[in-house]
Amino acid sequence: MSNIPKLRFKEFSKEWKEDRLKNVVKVSQGLQIAISDRFITYTKNRVFYITIPFIQGKKVEYIENPRKSILCNDEDILVVRTGSGVGKIIKGVNGAFHNNFFKIKDFPKLDNNFIYYFLIRPKTQFLMSKYAGTSAIPDLNHSDFYAIFLDFPSVPEQKKIATFLISVDTKIDQLNQKLKLLQSYKKGVMQKIFSQEIRFKADDGSDFEAWEEKRLSEMGSTYNGLTNKDKNDFKSKQGYPYLQYKQIFDKASIDISNVGYVCITLDEVKRQRQNKVKYGDILFTTSSETPLEVGMSSVLLSPMKRLYLNSFCFGYRPNSLELLHPMFAKYLFRNRNFRKEIEKLAQGSTRYNISKKEVMKIKVDLPNIMEQIKIANFLSSIDTKIEQTQEQLKATKAFKKSLLQQMFI
DSSP states (O other), rough: OOOHHHHEEEEEEOOEEEHHHHHHHHEEEOOOOGGGGGOEEEEEEOOOOOSSSSSOSSSSOOOOSSSGGGOOOOTOOOEBBBBBBTOOEEEOEEEHHHHHHHEEOOTTOHHHHHHHHHHHHHHHHHHHHHHOSSSSSSOOOHHHHHHHHEOOOHHHHHHHHHHHHHHHHHHHHHHHHHHHHHHHHHHHHHHHHHHHHHHHHTTTBBOOOOOOOEHHHHHEEEEEEEOSOOOOGOOOOTSSEEEOHHHHHOOSSSGGGGGEEEOOHHHHHHHHHHHHHTTTTTEEOOOEESGGTTOEEEEEEEESSSOETTTEEEEEEESTTTTHHHHHHHHHHTTTTHHHHHHTOOEEEESSSOOHHHHHHEEEEEEHHHHHHHHHHHHHHHHHHHHHHHHHHHHHHHHHHHHHHHHHO
């Protein structure tokens, strides 16, 4: 069997060489530094320590006249050799490093970026994690790292592989930046919309009427989730679909592809003992580990014939969808103004809860239905761009993963 990768640039044809890392790279150990003294700080003039995770704000201590072996620069590759981050690869750091790391140095047969991509590929990451062991504090020692086999081609081919992968990473960085900008823009524009700093106009160019202040209790009513159920009722997938806590917590609109299933008896159906969720209902979580995450909401935008709600949430049903449009509700109950009111209601110490009775007392400013639709359409267009960028990012990351598997042996 030829020692060549599955995916290769056509101008190269020679077989790759195989060797242990011991014979093609060397590593140097970092400083012995007490955990309490480990930190990172940024300076152009002095040497600093680095650690995982990076921690800022500790007292700064410097190393005078450090030896060369414990210094790193932008081109050096650091490997986290102990702890939960074992195997993590770091580049682009200037300063001194401590003994949670070792630095790869002296690799004349290898291109710097080629060895970097070899180390971050899933297969190598798996081997480093395996050799580090499963003890409370995993540790990757030098001999185990050196035992890993590396297949490599000529330096020109290494450089071509690395350059191509760098271009993919550049695309990932650009998509990440684009995603952050879109998310920041959405956050800012939502704040301006719900503070009425931004107003929309009717199709004929006229102004919409002033928003009206309403209590939630004036606009709709609440209902409970599932009652009198035990764990056995949730074991079969032959029951009826129900919304799980995470579906409501994670997104402003329900993803019905992730429903759970629950056994509902014929008697419960006939006597209507369990509340069904309908299109346009807003579902709220009732508890969380922090006040900032309690009372998260999600709107059902997909009509379902029979759908139930889990016990740790409650439903809110508008009196009329002509009063509160479902797409507008998706944004209304996740905007910062409303979230602040919810956070005020959080009660507890280790786990926080809200009362639906108190939630119903919250007042909201409500535009008329036509302005609600315009607002919802505008924000939905931003969401579409965010989702498209997320899909592009996901696809590009998957492409990179595939390349790392097929461009190496």
